[in-house]
Every structure is written in C-alpha cells, then in structure tokens.
Amino acid sequence: MAGADTSGTSASARRRVLAPLALAQFICSFAGSNMNVMINDISTDLGTTVHGVQVAITIFLLVMAALMIPGGKLTDRYGRKRCFLVGLAVYGVGALLSAAAPGLGTLIVGxxxxxxxxTALLIPPVYILTTLLFTETTARVRAFGAIMAMGGVGAAAGPLIGGLITWSLGWRAAFVFQALIIAVILMLSRHIEDPLPPDPTRRFDTGGAVLSxxxxxxxVMGILAADDNGWLMLGLLLLGALVLAWFLAWVRARERAGEEPLLSxxxxxxxxxxxxxxxxxIQWLLLMGVSFTVAAYLQVVRGYNAIETGVIFTAATVGLLASSLAAEPLAKRRQQRTLIMVGFAVTIAGIGVLLGMVSGSPHAWAFAPGLLLIGLGLGVMLTPSVNVVQSSFxxxxxxxxxxxxxxxxxxGSSLGTAVAGTILVAGLTTGAYAAAMITLAVVGLGGLLAAALLPHRPAPGGARTGHHGPG
Structure with missing residues (x-):
C-alpha cells in the first residue's frame, strides 16, 4: 500500500493529519444538533413554526444519509483528499448562505x-483516510477514538455552543462560526496526503445512487408526515420500501452482469x-432524538432561551467527552461487544432517569443526571461500533x-429527529415529551439486543489493515 505506516511516523506528523479529519467530524456533528437550541429564534425571525425548523434539521440529516454511500464511492474515482476538499468548500458556501437566509426556503437550501x-462528500474520506493512514492497530484505535470523540462532542456540545452564540450574537452567527471552522480545516488539510491514487476509470453507478x-x-418523509396525514405516511413508507427493493434488485443485476454496483x-x-x-x-438515533426532544421541550413548554437550553446540555457533553477519552484504555481491557452493550445499558438508564426526574421536578437541574448518563453511555460505545464495522473489511x-x-x-440521526419531532409537534406537552422518550428507550433496547448478538471475538476482515485488538 502506498500509505505510510504510522508505526514509523512521528507523533507530531500523525497529529497534523488527524487534526483536520477530527475537526471535520466535529463541525458536521455540531451542525446536526446546534439548531435544536435555535428553534424559537429561527422560527420567530423567519416567520415559520417549530415544525418548519424540524423539517430543515431533518432534511439536512437526510441529505447526508441519502448521499453518503455515493459520496464514499466517488472517493475511489476522484481521490479521497479531493472529495474531502470539495465537500468542505460546498459546506462553507452553504453555511454562509444560511447565515444570510431571508426565509425558511433559503435556509433549507443553504x-x-x-x-x-x-458533509456527504467530506465525511467518507475522513474514515477512509484514517483507515489507510493509520495502519498499526493501536494508532488506528487512538485515531478513531479521537474522531468519534470529536463527533460525539460536536453533537452533544452543539446545543451549548449554539446557545452561547445565539444568545450573544444571534442565530445567524452560528452559521458564520461553521464557515470559519471550515476555513481552518482547509488550511490544516495541506498536510494530508492521499495514500492511494484516484482511479478515473472506475464507473459510477448513477442509477443505483438515485434509487438508494x-x-x-x-x-423519512413518511415519518415526517405522520402527524399530518396517516394515509400519506403509509403511502410514502410503502413507496420508500418499494424503491429500496428496486435498488437491491438493481445491485444484484449489475453484479450478475459483471458491472460494479454502487454498493456490493x-x-x-x-x-x-x-x-x-x-x-x-441506533446510537445516533438516540443522540439526536434525545437532543431534539429535550431542546424542544425546554424552549416550547418551559420557555427557556437558547443559552439556558445549551447550558443544560453541558451534562451530556461532559459525560460523552469523559467516556470518549477513556475509549482507548477501555478497548485494551474489554471486548468491543462488552463496551457497546454497557453503552446501551447506561444510555437507556439515562433516558429513564431523565424521564422520571423531569416529570417530577420543575427545576432545570433535574435534567442533569439523566443527560450525564446518556453522554457517558454514548461515549463508551461510539468508537467500538466504528471499529467493528470499518475493520471487518x-x-x-x-x-x-x-x-x-x-x-x-x-x-439514524435523521430518524431520531423525525420520530421524536413528529411525536412532539403532535402536541408539545409533558405527555408528548414522555411518549417521545419512552419510544427512544424502546429503540435503545433494540440496540442492546443487537450488541448482545455480536460475536465475543469477531474475526478480522481478512486484510492486514483489519483491527486485531480486543474483540
């Protein structure tokens, strides 16, 4: 492989490469959650509703999900660093357009x-480059740990940072902040070298990209329509299932014809x-679902402003940062399966505490214990889940x-926001808040079951770049 083995590279060189990759994950995760504390400010300023802002947040997460697979495939044809830089540039333009948005339509475009x-263009290269550049097991675990920690902190700290900026400078300044971070990442990215040359001869499966x-x-549109029209919801969900089935048939047909599909x-x-x-x-569904539910409840039901809402989320940020920083030493002593199971158990317990204490107390501090547990649980399992998947190939x-x-x-992020938001906007009351949290806890049990079914020591994916750490 043309990539450098990090076992022979200096720690400072590795940090120079890792810094822009981790910062890119941070700002994309931040973008997915910071708008949660601006719900009232944006809806008032742009003359829209809570549902309108929820739609904007969900579309952002959905566009990422829908285009991430094509984005990852484009890196083979055009190169990982080039896709990373183009993605940063497109993101920066969108952030500036959002900052100047005169209405909800422009905000949705930007x-x-x-x-x-x-984001769909720049995020796949982050994980591909990390896998290819950090070839030694310990270095790769540490690199993924740093990236996932920055991603988790970006999502958890988004409400606090967004709240501070909105309170002091206005919600538009939060998008200017994103553009400035993008500029910093572009400057830091000059140290990145693509370990594999692009292959312009690789054909891109346009039909598969459109279908997927x-x-x-x-x-996701079907879920968003649940509070407006039950028949429309069912129709959209059925249409989505049929199109995805068509996509699967398309992929199999291309494979039988000896052509490269979008997704093997x-x-x-x-x-x-x-x-x-x-x-x-499910991890990201829980993180974004809890974030949207709590933020909407605090602002709409309890009347908290952006900064007050953001400060309350500090407990989740502290918990997530603490457990993410402990990911590497924990991975040396515990199997990845065990860490993921513990993470789900702690997160579900946090949702239960959050539900119980908030319903019985009018004070803001009642949110802290549950959010702290949720942050700790998510931080424990984010990195092991990525290692399990990336290192299988x-x-x-x-x-x-x-x-x-x-x-x-x-x-998962878009489903979390869509499901929780749909329940909430149907009737923003204590009962709706409880229904949303109970739904998220039930989904979390599904994640715990999936983690329990993981092999105790999963076999690596057959390549020397596979992760051979504690199963």
Missing part, C-alpha cells in the same frame, strides 16, 4: 441541501459488520464500507 451535500437516495428520502451485496455477508451497523444507527473495500457506515449513522 443548511439542509448544500451543507448536507458537503430516493428510497431513503421517501422513508458482499458488504452484508459479514454478520459482525451488519450488527455493528445496527448499533451505529480490507482497504480495497474502505470506500464502500465507509460510505455505508456513515450513511447508516446519519440515517
């Missing part, structure tokens, strides 16, 4: 569409990877599996 497209994206869009069915032949993808999806499949992995995670 934030939901352009930032979503930019359309199917995911219809499914061989990626789903690994039981370990499949279960890891399920845990990834060799370097020749990293473009595909990285795109699939990030798509599944972002689909």
């Amino acid at each position: 934030n939901s569409i352009l930032e979503g497209i930019g 994206a359309s199917g995911l869009v219809f499914v 069915t061989n990626l789903f032949h690994s039981r370990t990877s499949n279960l890891g993808l399920v845990t990834q999806n 060799g370097e020749e499949r990293q473009g595909e599996i990285s795109g699939l992995s990030r798509s599944v995670s972002n689909l």
